[in-house]
Amino acid sequence: MMKPEQFRQIADEALGGLKATPGLFNRAKMRAEGQSTKAKGLPARRVLALAMSLVVLVGGAALILPRLQQSKIHTVGTLTAGESQADTLSEKADLPRGSLQLSKAPGPKQGIWEGSGHSNFPLLRLEGRYYRMLTNPSDVSSLADANMGQVAVFTTEPALDGGSEALSNIAPKGAVIYSFSGMGRSALAAQVNGQTRLFQRVSFAGNALIGGETLRDTLPQGAVALQLSGVGTITDRDTVNGLMNTLYSASEYQGNETISGSQTLLLDYGNGIVLQMNVKGDSLSACGTWSCPEFIEQFMAAVD
Numbered sequence: 030m031m032k033p034e035q036f037r038q039i040a041d042e043a044l045g046g047l048k049a050t051p052g053l054f055n056r057a058k059m060r061a062e063g064q065s066t067k068a069k070g071l072p073a074r075r076v077l078a079l080a081m082s083l084v085v086l087v088g089g090a091a092l093i094l095p096r097l098q099q100s101k102i103h104t105v106g107t108l109t110a111g112e113s114q115a116d117t118l119s120e121k122a123d124l125p126r127g128s129l130q131l132s133k134a135p136g137p138k139q140g141i142w143e144g145s146g147h148s149n150f151p152l153l154r155l156e157g158r159y160y161r162m163l164t165n166p167s168d169v170s171s172l173a174d175a176n177m178g179q180v181a182v183f184t185t186e187p188a189l190d191g192g193s194e195a196l197s198n199i200a201p202k203g204a205v206i207y208s209f210s211g212m213g214r215s216a217l218a219a220q221v222n223g224q225t226r227l228f229q230r231v232s233f234a235g236n237a238l239i240g241g242e243t244l245r246d247t248l249p250q251g252a253v254a255l256q257l258s259g260v261g262t263i264t265d266r267d268t269v270n271g272l273m274n275t276l277y278s279a280s281e282y283q284g285n286e287t288i289s290g291s292q293t294l295l296l297d298y299g300n301g302i303v304l305q306m307n308v309k310g311d312s313l314s315a316c317g318t319w320s321c322p323e324f325i326e327q328f329m330a331a332v333d
Contacts, residue, residue, distance in 0.1 A: 125166040125167075125168055125169045125170070125171050125172055125301040129141060129165035129166065129295075129297075129303045131254045131255075131256045131262050131264070131295060131297045131303070140258075140293035140295070140305045140307065141163050141164045141165050141293075141295065141303060141305050142161050142162075142163060142164070142229070142231075142305055143161065143162040143163060143164050148185065148198075149185075149186075149187060149188065149198055149233075150162070151197075151198060151199035151221075152187060152197065152198060152199065152228070152231075152233060153180070153195070153196070153197045153199075153200060153206065153217055153219055153228045154187060154190075154195065154196040154197070154233075155177060155178070155195050155206060155217060156193075157193065157236070157239055158214060158230060158236075158239060159230070159231055159232070159233035159234075159236055160216070160217050160228035160229055160230055160231065161228060161229055161231040161233075162199060162221070162226050162227070162228050163226070163227045163228065163229055163303075163305070165227075165303060166227060166301055166302075167224060167226075168224045168225055168226070169209075169218050169225050169226070169227045169301065169302070170218075170224075170225040171301075172209055172218070172300060172301055172302065173207035173208075173209070173218050173225055174207060174208055174209050174210045175207065175208045175210075176205055176206075176207060177206045177207060177208050177217065178195050178205075178206050179195065179202075179203050179204060179205055179206065180195050180196065180197045180200050180201065180202050180203060180204045180206065180219065181194035181195045181196070181202065182194050182195070182196040182197075182202070183196075183197060183198070183200075183201055183202040184196065184198060185198050186198075187233070187234075188233070188234040197219065199221050200219040200220060200221050200226075201220075204219045204220045204221070205219065205220065206218070206219045207219070207225070209302065211249070211251060211298075211300075212249055212298070212302065213246060213249045214230060214242075214246055214247070215229065215230050215246070215247050215248060215249050215304065216228060216229050216230065216302060216304065227302065229304050229305065229315065230247045230315070230316045231287060231315055231316050232285050232286055232287040232314075232315075232316055232317055232318075235285050235286070236285065237284075237285035237286075237316050237317035238282075238285070238316065238317055243277075244276065244277055244280055244282075244319060245277050247315060247316035247317075248276075248296065248304060248306070248315065249298075250273065251298050251299075252269055252273055252296040252297060252298055252299075253266065253269060253297055253298065253299035254269060254296075254297040254299070255269055255272060255273075255294065255295070255296055255297070255328070256294070256295040256297070257292060257293075257294050257295075257308065257328055257332075258292045258293045258294075258295075258308075259292055260292075260328065260329060260332055261332035262332075263328070263331055263332065265331075268331050271327070272324060272327055272328055272331065275321070275323050275324050275327055276313070276319075276321055276324045279321050279323040279324065280313070280319040280320065280321040280324070281319065281320045281321070282317060282318075282319055283312065283317070283318040283319060283320050284317060284318055285317050286314075286317075286318060287307065287314045287315065287316075287317075287318065288307055288309050288312060288314040288318050289307060289309070290307030290308050290309040290312075290314060291308070291309055292307075292308040292309070293305055293306070293307060293308060294306040294307075294308050294313060308325075311325055
């Protein structure tokens with residue numbers, strides 16, 4: 030198949046360097062008038078029209094062919110000064126597909142928890158703890174670590190099941206359940222419709238913390254960025270660590286239910302995993318609801 034960059038060369042060879050100039054038009058017009066008396070059955074006007082068409086064709090080719098050559102699509106890579114391309118590609122390759130990366134733009138008010146529709150939200154249950162499926166990332170197979178077992182019970186009414194076996198209303202029976210290194214009991218993964226999806230520890234049907242668990246067990250240390258919708262994003266490591274320490278130490282447990290909230294707090298762990306808490310006033314909620322006005326005040330002051 031002929032490439033666009035070959036068009037100009039072929040046209041130049043075929044036309045012998047012919048250019049669409051006013052002189053060419055005048056010569057064509059004079060030749061048409063001079064030969065009109067010799068042309069049998071062909072009126073002078075039609076001869077002139079044909080000559081003009083030739084001029085337009087040549088002129089159009091001269092204008093279009095260079096543009097065809099210039100319209101080739103190029104992929105342009107950008108690198109920060111001092112940054113190697115190999116390092117950049119490696120970092121991008123480590124992120125699972127569809128990962129959510131926090132930016133300075135306002136965070137999503139609806140958050141990243143998968144919707145519940147007209148029934149229960151999509152979930153996993155393992156060892157009495159419940160986990161809600163997230164919209165992002167779309168696949169965490171590259172992050173999945175230890176095999177925690179398989180889904181033993183599939184039911185559309187998980188609240189009615191009084192057993193202790195691994196259960197889901199979205200992952201099929203037999204689906205392998207995975208944990209993540211460094212995330213403790215805060216998140217799990219399981220295959221759903223051919224993709225390994227992320228699930229976050231949450232409250233469900235009055236079930237939240239177990240035994241002597243604390244907030245740190247459901248939201249582990251290691252966050253590298255925080256985003257509060259409608260307020261802003263914090264990426265400074267020291268500030269993020271300070272905020273998380275305040276959340277761990279100053280939060281007061283309010284109960285096992287999850288509030289809906291008007292805002293969301295997103296916690297980015299830098300490995301492709303982002304967890305969420307719903308926020309309403311001074312209360313934050315995921316696995317149970319916690320009151321921590323100190324965290325909200327400190328966050329807003331850090332953004333200002």
